[in-house]
Amino acid sequence: MLYAVSGPSTSISYRRSLDYHGFHRRRLAPARLCVSASLPDANGIKVEYTPWLIVGLGNPGNKYHGTRHNVGFEMIDRISQEEGILLNTIQSKALIGIGSIGEVPILLAKPQAYMNFSGESVGPLAAYYQVPLRHILVAYDEMNLPNGVLRLAPRGGHGYHNGLKNVMGHLDGCREFPRLCIGIGNPPGTMDMKAYLLQKFSFEERKQIDAAQEQGIGAVRNLVLNGFNHSTTRFNLGQKYKYHKV
Amino acid sequence: MALKTLIPFPILAPSNPSHRPASEVRFSRWNNANAERFTLRERAQKEIEDNIRRERRFDSATRIADIDDAGTSKEAAAAGTFKSTGTPSSPSKPSIPGKSSKYSKNPKTSHPAFRQISRRTKLPDPNISPEAKRGISIGEDGVSYMVPGVPFELRYSYTETPKVKPIALREPPFLPFGPDTMPRPWTGRAPLPPSKKKLKEFDSFQLPPPGKKRVKPVQAPGPFLPGAGPRYVRSREEILGEPLTEEEIKELVQGCVKSKRQLNMGRDGLTHNMLDNIHAHWKRRRVCKIKCKGVCTVDMDNVRQQLEEKTGGKVIYGKGGVLFLFRGRNYNYRNRPRFPLMLWKPVTPVYPRLVQRAPEGLTLEEAGAMRKKGRKLIPICKLAKNGVYTDLVNNVREAFEECELVRINCQGLNASDYRKIGAKLKDLVPCVLISFEHEHILMWRGRDWKFLHPKPEDGCKEAKKSENNSEASIPPPFEGQKLSASCSSKISVKDASLDMLDTIASPVINEDVAMDKTEDLSSKGNDILSFEGNDKPFAATQLVKTAYNWDTVSDDTGGTNESEIILTKLDNTHHADDESAAVMPVELDTMLENGSIKNELMDAVTHDMDKLQDIPKASQDCGKMTGSSAPCTGRLLLLLKQAVDGGRAVVLDGDSCDADIVYGKAVAFSQDAPPGPVFRRPRKAAVQKCEKEEPRDLVVGKIVTAPEKGRSQSKSSRNQIAKDFKEGYLDVDYPGVGTRGTLGVDELAKLLA
Numbered sequence: 001m002l003y004a005v006s007g008p009s010t011s012i013s014y015r016r017s018l019d020y021h022g023f024h025r026r027r028l029a030p031a032r033l034c035v036s037a038s039l040p041d042a043n044g045i046k047v048e049y050t051p052w053l054i055v056g057l058g059n060p061g062n063k064y065h066g067t068r069h070n071v072g073f074e075m076i077d078r079i080s081q082e083e084g085i086l087l088n089t090i091q092s093k094a095l096i097g098i099g100s101i102g103e104v105p106i107l108l109a110k111p112q113a114y115m116n117f118s119g120e121s122v123g124p125l126a127a128y129y130q131v132p133l134r135h136i137l138v139a140y141d142e143m144n145l146p147n148g149v150l151r152l153a154p155r156g157g158h159g160y161h162n163g164l165k166n167v168m169g170h171l172d173g174c175r176e177f178p179r180l181c182i183g184i185g186n187p188p189g190t191m192d193m194k195a196y197l198l199q200k201f202s203f204e205e206r207k208q209i210d211a212a213q214e215q216g217i218g219a220v221r222n223l224v225l226n227g228f229n230h231s232t233t234r235f236n237l238g239q240k241y242k243y244h245k246v
Numbered sequence: 247m248a249l250k251t252l253i254p255f256p257i258l259a260p261s262n263p264s265h266r267p268a269s270e271v272r273f274s275r276w277n278n279a280n281a282e283r284f285t286l287r288e289r290a291q292k293e294i295e296d297n298i299r300r301e302r303r304f305d306s307a308t309r310i311a312d313i314d315d316a317g318t319s320k321e322a323a324a325a326g327t328f329k330s331t332g333t334p335s336s337p338s339k340p341s342i343p344g345k346s347s348k349y350s351k352n353p354k355t356s357h358p359a360f361r362q363i364s365r366r367t368k369l370p371d372p373n374i375s376p377e378a379k380r381g382i383s384i385g386e387d388g389v390s391y392m393v394p395g396v397p398f399e400l401r402y403s404y405t406e407t408p409k410v411k412p413i414a415l416r417e418p419p420f421l422p423f424g425p426d427t428m429p430r431p432w433t434g435r436a437p438l439p440p441s442k443k444k445l446k447e448f449d450s451f452q453l454p455p456p457g458k459k460r461v462k463p464v465q466a467p468g469p470f471l472p473g474a475g476p477r478y479v480r481s482r483e484e485i486l487g488e489p490l491t492e493e494e495i496k497e498l499v500q501g502c503v504k505s506k507r508q509l510n511m512g513r514d515g516l517t518h519n520m521l522d523n524i525h526a527h528w529k530r531r532r533v534c535k536i537k538c539k540g541v542c543t544v545d546m547d548n549v550r551q552q553l554e555e556k557t558g559g560k561v562i563y564g565k566g567g568v569l570f571l572f573r574g575r576n577y578n579y580r581n582r583p584r585f586p587l588m589l590w591k592p593v594t595p596v597y598p599r600l601v602q603r604a605p606e607g608l609t610l611e612e613a614g615a616m617r618k619k620g621r622k623l624i625p626i627c628k629l630a631k632n633g634v635y636t637d638l639v640n641n642v643r644e645a646f647e648e649c650e651l652v653r654i655n656c657q658g659l660n661a662s663d664y665r666k667i668g669a670k671l672k673d674l675v676p677c678v679l680i681s682f683e684h685e686h687i688l689m690w691r692g693r694d695w696k697f698l699h700p701k702p703e704d705g706c707k708e709a710k711k712s713e714n715n716s717e718a719s720i721p722p723p724f725e726g727q728k729l730s731a732s733c734s735s736k737i738s739v740k741d742a743s744l745d746m747l748d749t750i751a752s753p754v755i756n757e758d759v760a761m762d763k764t765e766d767l768s769s770k771g772n773d774i775l776s777f778e779g780n781d782k783p784f785a786a787t788q789l790v791k792t793a794y795n796w797d798t799v800s801d802d803t804g805g806t807n808e809s810e811i812i813l814t815k816l817d818n819t820h821h822a823d824d825e826s827a828a829v830m831p832v833e834l835d836t837m838l839e840n841g842s843i844k845n846e847l848m849d850a851v852t853h854d855m856d857k858l859q860d861i862p863k864a865s866q867d868c869g870k871m872t873g874s875s876a877p878c879t880g881r882l883l884l885l886l887k888q889a890v891d892g893g894r895a896v897v898l899d900g901d902s903c904d905a906d907i908v909y910g911k912a913v914a915f916s917q918d919a920p921p922g923p924v925f926r927r928p929r930k931a932a933v934q935k936c937e938k939e940e941p942r943d944l945v946v947g948k949i950v951t952a953p954e955k956g957r958s959q960s961k962s963s964r965n966q967i968a969k970d971f972k973e974g975y976l977d978v979d980y981p982g983v984g985t986r987g988t989l990g991v992d993e994l995a996k997l998l999a
Contacts, residue, residue, distance in 0.1 A: 091895035124922025
């Protein structure tokens with residue numbers, strides 16, 4: 001996943017005058033088109049600059065706040081709190097906020113279209129901000145995983161998640177975007193799937209999900225900075241077996 | 247009577263052999279008494295013979311009566327065969343040719359004295375050494391039987407025998423094969439009668455003629471490469487022949503996948519008699535399909551290896567529990583290895599206990615504690631009875647990366663089955679079995695477990711420290727420290743992070759704005775820098791490095807702790823020497839690899855906290871974050887600004903954090919806003935071409951999506967791509983060379999047209 005392009009290392013070296021006050025006024029050097037230029041650090045670490053679009057799937061409105069289907073929204077809220085990004089803009093039927101983790105710019109988005117039409121907001125958003133497919137991270141609820149188990153996957157299917165199906169459809173039918181699957185467990189017995197998804201969490205489940213979200217934030221940060229590597233595998237393994245420890 | 251005519255003239259009068267007038271009514275033929283006079287009378291055999299005898303009698307009488315010359319008859323007689331007196335008469339030929347009587351003998355048979363019978367005496371096989379005897383050997387690999395003439399040791403099961411020496415046998419041992427005192431295989435019945443004894447030997451290369459009926463179907467010998475044919479060979483490699491090509495394999499497997507003729511392998515694995523069954527399958531078909539279920543699937547590699555070794559065939563395809571065994575190109579059923587069959591189930595040996603009370607160096611209390619913990623543990627998976635457990639070993643290994651104890655649910659299986667599975671896991675995943683209670687397998691990782699993904703050591707230590715020091719207010723106090731100009735001067739050009747540094751460096755205090763940094767991390771980075779600047783001048787690069795490294799090293803801990811950690815680290819170094827300046831970079835370098843420094847940093851933070859008490863808390867409002875002030879987000883912000891100007895986006899003011907309000911506004915806005923661009927999948931060819939031409943530091947997506955931005959019609963985009971294709975091709979290569987294989991048919995047509 002590391003698309004390490006070697007741009008000239010001197011291209012991004014500003015000499016900022018020390019007496020410049022206005023923080024908001026950033027001088028954009030004209031040569032600074034190279035969004036994906038990597039900046040070799042003294043240690044040789046290259047960090048991507050291509051922006052990431054982190055989308056959380058959910059239903060808008062207070063009625064659906066805290067339901068199982070809206071864990072994606074909750075994840076985005078957590079990330080925005082953690083990274084200090086304010087979600088205050090509405091564009092393309094979504095509530096968005098721009099910020100960065102380290103050197104990597106990220107765009108947090110909460111589509112305000114109902115779940116089945118989330119793609120209508122995600123697709124145009126990704127196209128407008130020219131986010132490549134491999135940098136779109138979708139956080140959504142996954143019934144195949146037990147409650148509170150997260151998984152960072154580089155690609156995958158929709159698993160009968162209507163929101164994800166719609167997003168895939170609007171991303172020109174591509175499945176190769178990374179996702180953060182947040183496990184919510186199977187509906188018990190013969191319970192209706194839709195009813196299960198629109199239920200709120202029980203007390204213990206709520207605690208598990210909160211803990212999971214804490215862990216998830218760190219994982220997202222690591223992913224954005226380093227891409228998919230052995231630490232992601234470790235994270236996935238840790239999540240898979242976190243309830244099997246005594 | 248034929249009428250004689252002067253000229254041969256065909257007589258067209260119908261000849262009526264049956265003397266039946268044509269006009270007469272025809273009755274049915276069968277069992278009709280009235281029809282008797284019209285039925286042909288067939289002469290009985292007796293009548294025919296009587297006729298022959300009568301005629302001969304009359305002929306001989308006529309001949310005697312008509313003797314003309316005595317001389318001619320004598321000469322004729324003399325010309326015939328001469329027999330001297332005393333010659334025994336040969337048996338008279340039967341007067342009716344072909345009829346056998348007591349005076350006639352089968353001309354083929356001859357006198358026993360003159361018969362040529364060769365009785366082949368069975369000489370002892372020179373290959374078998376006289377010392378090799380039939381016997382049982384109980385060794386490290388369990389019980390095995392030695393039979394002379396067989397190249398390997400015979401066992402009841404070749405895959406499931408535990409590789410442990412049994413401690414006892416439940417019964418006195420015996421060889422489960424039939425007696426070797428007779429040449430024929432022992433069937434428990436009387437020998438076949440001689441008429442049925444001789445069975446035609448089956449040669450795989452001599453197939454029955456294709457049209458022959460009532461013969462079981464036989465597949466021709468193995469697929470031959472062009473120019474080769476079946477060969478009578480004996481050695482294993484020769485029988486296998488050349489390695490199969492991929493198409494041949496595909497063909498063979500396809501023909502076999504849906505066949506219902508298969509061999510089943512169960513909890514006993516590859517038994518001895520199964521070898522014979524495999525050869526029986528190979529008599530008729532080239533590929534033998536073996537379906538494995540249950541215990542033997544835990545170690546499919548061993549099963550494959552044993553199959554290939556013992557049968558001499560090759561496993562061409564295997565998926566899940568199903569294996570396809572190919573017999574070999576030059577396989578001949580006639581030359582197959584013959585083993586004696588096992589006619590009875592052999593003695594069951596007693597093996598040492600799988601689970602000890604205190605296994606492998608653990609004390610009894612420790613083991614007991616593990617068992618107690620294990621009772622509450624959630625099992626990682628549930629095994630189905632007679633299922634396929636091919637990935638069980640991998641799953642258990644994965645689970646051991648994370649947890650020490652692993653429990654597997656085996657409810658529904660036979661007790662002997664899950665014990666066998668446990669024994670196999672003990673060998674394959676090297677682990678220690680703790681208990682089998684409640685139909686679960688409980689395993690322990692063991693002391694020396696080799697981790698596949700080495701974990702950072704900081705995990706546990708960080709957690710400890712973060713519990714101790716959980717102060718989120720550290721960043722703001724330190725901010726005031728930024729003001730020290732001394733350090734700021736040192737902070738010179740390095741990175742994009744310089745942006746942050748600059749804000750720090752600015753002598754203007756009370757920059758709430760300064761605090762409105764992108765994220766806490768960067769601000770903490772600033773804190774580090776500022777803090778360092780306070781006590782000791784450091785090279786800017788080092789400072790930046792810390793900030794920069796910190797971002798990349800960030801892990802699962804909360805943001806606040808990290809700053810503490812770094813600050814403590816710095817503090818430690820400060821407390822050291824002036825040389826710490828030099829030491830710092832080294833330490834920082836190692837920080838990446840060894841996150842354990844973090845805990846030291848944590849200590850330092852606490853120290854510093856006490857120190858800095860007179861810090862203006864003016865810029866404490868971390869809450870207010872615009873979040874986009876770093877230059878890296880510049881582009882995004884520009885796009886956002888354009889969107890806002892263009893009416894595509896609207897910035898919400900105030901605290902409209904209520905979801906309903908937001909939703910309402912979003913709906914209202916979207917009705918007026920122009921439709922956004924459509925996301926297009928990046929096309930490979932266009933990408934390649936663009937990569938070639940334009941500098942590589944452009945976003946790939948940008949190139950692809952930009953020209954197609956706003957294009958809602960796919961056709962137009964495809965035309966665009968076709969155009970790109972054309973240009974690309976003309977530049978570099980001619981079509982047909984196929985360097986970029988994604989050329990569609992219609993594009994190709996356009997190019998060729």
